[in-house]
Amino acid sequence: MNRSGKEYEQYIQFADAICEMVPMDNAVAFYLPGVKQRFNRIPCPVHNGKDYNLHFNKDRWHCFVCKEGGNVVGFVKHSLNLNFYEAVERLNNDFHCGLPIGRRPTLREQRDAQLRYDEMQALRAKEETEKQAYSDLYNGLWDEYARLDINRRLYAPQNIDDDFNPLYVEAVSKISHIEYLIDVLL
Numbered sequence: 001m002n003r004s005g006k007e008y009e010q011y012i013q014f015a016d017a018i019c020e021m022v023p024m025d026n027a028v029a030f031y032l033p034g035v036k037q038r039f040n041r042i043p044c045p046v047h048n049g050k051d052y053n054l055h056f057n058k059d060r061w062h063c064f065v066c067k068e069g070g071n072v073v074g075f076v077k078h079s080l081n082l083n084f085y086e087a088v089e090r091l092n093n094d095f096h097c098g099l100p101i102g103r104r105p106t107l108r109e110q111r112d113a114q115l116r117y118d119e120m121q122a123l124r125a126k127e128e129t130e131k132q133a134y135s136d137l138y139n140g141l142w143d144e145y146a147r148l149d150i151n152r153r154l155y156a157p158q159n160i161d162d163d164f165n166p167l168y169v170e171a172v173s174k175i176s177h178i179e180y181l182i183d184v185l186l
Contacts, residue, residue, distance in 0.1 A: 018072065019073060025056065031079055041055050051065075089101055148175045156168055
């Protein structure tokens, strides 16, 4: 079946929405009932493996033997030997995602999709802001550690009778707390 570029783009959007709605562990349990899991590992259905070579997390999977991997749509595609379009449609139907595949979306569905998209964008922006704040804090702590460590070495008293330099005193008193904060952030 020949599909247009516009239809392919639409299916890409459907696939993105499905990946947000259907976690990998639900797809594994649904499409491979009875397969025993060990620490998010299963025998690979792509190459009919016997060992637990396929690892998955919330939204990705990877087989260490056949090197296949991807998102939930790719998992269904490879596991059930479907093409991309069939995998998207199958997930939409099996998990009742309610995406308007093969028909024109209603105004309510368009509005709901836009709301979901806006929520996802807001969540991504928030996560990005949090990552940046974490990175800034972490790098700032390392910068402070480096400054204190340099001062501790440079201004350490050379003789027992030497007076303590204020920069040395500051370094000695604060460096262990900075080390603790860095360890907490790891």
